[in-house]
Amino acid sequence: MDCSRWRFEVTSYANGARLNLQPGLRIRAGPVPGPWYGRAMSTPLLLLLTVVRILSEPPVVAEGEAETASPPNIVIVLADDLGMGDLGCLNDDARTSTPNLDRIARQGVRFTDAHSPSAVCSPTRYGILTGRYCWRSALKRGVLWTDDPLLIESDRPTIASELRARGYHTAFVGKWHLGLGATGKTDWTGPLDAGPHTVGFDQSIGIPSSLDIPPYCWFRDGRGDPSPTLTIEGSEHRRADGGGFWRAGPIAEGFVHEEVLPRSFDESVAIIQDQAIHRSDQPLFLQLCLSAPHTPWLPQERWQGTSGAGHYGDFVNQIDAGIGRLLTALEESGLASDTIFIFTSDNGSHWPAADVARWNHAANLNWRGQKADIHEGGHRVPLLIQWPARLAPGATIEQTVCLTDLYATSIAAAAEDHPTPFQGGEDSVDLLPLLLEDDPSSLKGRAGVVHHSLDGMFAIRVGDWKLIEGLGSGGFTEPKRRGPADGGPAVQLYDLASDPEETHDLAAERPDKVASLQAALDRIRASGRSVVR
Structure with a gap:
């Protein structure tokens, strides 16, 4: 040269x-x-x-010669049980401090009407990776246990497998909660039958599920690291005071609950830095699934007392500091400009009215309900996207989107210069036109956004109208389920434009709207997809 x-x-x-x-x-x-x-x-x-x-690399392309832009790096950070009201950029009255997340909002795009495909953990993770609603899978309600079979079907494409096929190095870090055992009990002494390594990830290091569900251990690239050979007693549940709660069960030697969150960031930073040195000619897809602020609330000592929302708020502050570390790693590795950085949460915060009253902190803003519920507090989530090379800073997007859309959007970004067909993503819309050109036309291909609660209650959103197929919350908030009044409708109907807090049920007054939304929901369930491409 x-x-x-x-x-x-x-x-x-x-x-x-x-x-x-x-x-x-x-x-x-x-x-x-x-x-x-x-x-x-x-x-x-x-x-x-x-x-x-x-x-050792070829010379740069001379001016005037054809040049193909490199695909962007893609980093998706998924918080666990984080509400919209936990971010300062979305809540002026937040009792938490999130300067790094607020910086992403200033330098990128914030969404105000983004929804997780489920109000609980495992189904949302399935939906993000596959672009498909989880209720179409074997899991119709609830979440997985560690020894459950892998939820993602063996022939189901994922973001990771699609991006790897397009030349990406794919990495997973953090909470998995999509099943590790192919059949029955997981054998931790040998190679794991299933996990991130079987659905498209080149490398992975994580924990099986939540920090309250045994076994408590790390796995790396399909093996226990190390295996959970010891036993830990269950901890006392002291939610109000921020104390930890976890169930009794197997634990690996050296596993410390409080170290999971910081180590997840450590591992992610190492992957970013390693990418810049050893794979600088290859784009990176990194999915970091945090274990926080899901219970147990275990902020490290240096973060305790830093918020006005108890140990929960302190945990949120610690998350934000970790986000700052990721941003710094991208900047110092020279990757920041052409990295799509996405931050969101798997569902709303587990933050009932008693917590709101005690701490004067609205973790779910004024949305009705909380994690697990079919109402907005269960599934309306923060979504921030930054792409310095392409996205204008400081935009707010008010259109209704779903986290399943990250599937089609990521694949489209990876092949923007040479679009190629992809499989799967039956419930996923490409958001690039909306992000780059303020063009919402791609959203017209969606028949509606479907919501799903902990116990399997459905809802559908079309425009400003929301139909809930049942009475009650379908989740944690009482009443969870109830029957209709004599002769009354067995569904709920809300106009979110005039009633965003879902206080005035219009089902009895608008049977025409109930009928049209019910028909739309039935078609989506029967057809196998909600998006036409």
Whole structure:
């Protein structure tokens, strides 16, 4: 390669060095962990390897020659039981502090009408990875237990498998909760029958499910790391005071509940840094599924007392600090500009009225209900997207979207210059036109957004109208289920434009609207898809 066209500039920093190569390329180098957790590489060696890598690559394309843009990196961070009201950018009265998430909102796009496909954990994770409502799968209500079979069907494409087929390095970190045992009880002493490694992820490190469900252990690339060979007693449940609660069961030696959240960020930062050094010519897809602020609320000591919402709020603050670490890692690795960074939550906050009153903190804003419920508080979630190279900063999107849309959107972004057909995603809309061109026309292909509660209650949203197929919350909030009044309708109907808090049931007054929405819901369930492409 003729290097006469390049100008080299090396600038030293306290935490690394920056190498500028002109024209058109800047690489940030610093002490970067290698492929093993906690192992570091010195700055001089890192810088040398980077220079060698660059000089071994083909020359840059000359002006006027055809050039194909590289696909963007894609990072999806999924919080666990985080409400819209926990973010300062969505709640001026939040008793939490989220400067890093607020920065994403300022520099990117915030959604005000985004919904998880379910009001609880496992179904939402299925929906994000497959672009398909989970109630179409074997799981019709509730969540999985650790030893349940893998929920994702063996022939079902996922974001990870589709992106890997398009040249991405795919990585999973954190809470899985989609099943690890292919049949019955999981054997932790040998290779796991199923998990992230069988649905398209090149590398994975995570925990089986929530921090209140045994076994308590890490797995890495399809093996226990280490296996859960010990036993832990169940902890006392002291929700009001932020104390931890977990069930008795197997635990791995050295596993510490309080260390799961920070280690999840550690592992993610290491993956980002490793990508910049060892796979700089390959795009990255990273899915980080946090274990927080789901119970047990276990903020590290340095975060305790930093919020006005007890240990729950402290946990939220700790999450935000971890998000800051991810953003810094992307920036220092030179990946930030062309990375689509997505932050959202798997459902609303588990934050009943008693918590709102005690802490004066509306974790779910003024939406009715909470996690597990069919009302808005159960499934209306924060959604922030940042893409510095392409997205104008500071936009607010009010259109109704669903987290299943991340499937089609991610695949479209990966193949924007050369669109290719993809399988699956029956309930997924490509949001790129809305994000990049403020064009909502792609949403017209959706017959409606379907909501689903903990106990399997359905609802459908079309425009401003929401029909709930049942009475009660269908989740945690009482009454969970109730029968109709004599001669009254057995459904709920709300006009969210005039009644966003779902206080005035119009089912008896608008039987015509009930009938049309019920027919739309029935068609979606019968047809096998809600989106026509």
